[in-house]
Amino acid sequence: MKKSLLLLPLPFLLASCATTPPSNVENACRIFREKPDWFDASLDVERKYGLPIQVQLAIMRQESSFKHNAAPPRDTLLGIPMWWRVSSAYGYAQVKDGTWDWYKDKTGNWGADRDEYDDAVDFMGWYASVSQRTLGISKWDAYNQxxxxxEGHTGWQRKTFNSKGWLVQVARKVDANARMYGEQLRGCRDSLGSSSWWWPF
Incomplete structure (x- = not known):
């Protein structure tokens, strides 16, 4: 009886570990050594869509800090927090309801969940491909991606970010993080199991 009681919480502990953000978000190698299944998923996306792993990580870090259930703050009415949120964005990639439905419709990935890492990075790869196809943005260009x-594709076309100095600064930080992660991955990809890494320069 005592053994069964001791083992009872184990599934919950395992589930908690699986969804806990990495202990060190500054180092891509440490992220993937702690979360090897994340590396497999990100590598799949890189091969499928051509979106570099470092760009995936940099965008996800900015959007959710690698929290599976990240969500915007609740809206307020007369200073009182309400039950609804300021946006429907949710999960690792902070995707809104309508955009997530668009992704599922176009890819047929109807079982995708925003709080699953592999689905979130697959969305990122798909969205970056649309950005490249419709806007001409390189998948290596973390800043414009x-x-x-x-801002969305229409917003980018209209250059709405030009009136948002804070957003331009954030995009620069994403770009810097992508470059940092890329340099780190140069030294550890082989140890993470990659055998087919490529660079365009």
Whole structure:
């Protein structure tokens, strides 16, 4: 009886570990050594869509800090917090309801969940592909990929970010983080199991 009681919480502990953000978000190698299944998912997306792993990580870090259930703050009415939120964005990639439905409709990935890492990075790869196809943004261009991600394709075309100095600064930070992660991955990809890494320069 005592053994069964001791084992009872184990599934809950395992589930908690699976969804806990990485202990060190500054280092891509440490992220993937702690979360090897994340590396497998990100590598799949890189091969499928051509979106570099470092760009995936940089955007996700900015959007959710790698929290599976990240959500915007609740709206307020006369200073009182309400039950609804300021946006329907949710999950690792902070995707809104309508955009997530668009992704599922176009890809047929109807079982996708925004709080699953593999689904979130697959969305990122798909969205970056649309950004490249419709706007001509390179998938290696973390700065403009992030601006199109945040403002939407129409917003990027209209350059709405030009009136948002704070957003331009955020995009620069995303770009810097992507470069940092890329340099780190140069030194550890082989140890993470990659055998087919490529660079365009």
């Amino acid at each position: 992030y601006l199109a991600y945040h």
